[in-house]
Amino acid sequence: MSDPLPGDRIFNVLFLCTHNSARSVLAESILNRSANDKFRAFSAGSHPRGQIHPYAIDLLKNLSYDVSGLRSKSWDEFAGPDAPRMDFVFTVCDDAAKEVCPMWPGQPMTAHWGVPDPSTAEGKEAEKRLAFANSYRMLQRRIDVFISLPVKSLARLALQKEIEEIGRMVDAPEKAS
16 A cells, blocks of 8 residues: 555546535546646536536636536446546545545545535625635645645555645635625
């Protein structure tokens, strides 16, 4: 368990959230854009809502992301024998962290990167949209740190410690003006 992950390949990362409608989809999009040559990201939910939140789609479109392939899906799609083998599995919401996750083939490294649920934000439309922007910013920051890690050379135990520390990063949300 102390050996580094095998190198010279793309590492698969699964972001989990309960509904797979906002945070996990944002994280999937960010990682796929930021580290296409090192990582391939996916997202799923324990109880998928069946659609991506419209504010998440709007935010990604405004940031020039291709949203055509995004969909809300169950984590069951990634637990079967024909699913891509995951190297990392990150929960990005408190609800998913409390649930029992499926057994992932290949024993991926896991960590909890909790981010407040923007879809529960209250107030005016601008305040709700700001909640999505704040979630995006928090995830972007954590993913930037993650992709800067020397994944191919760190021992598994050291890498596990690093990915857990990323989840403990303090992110102060911006205030609506």
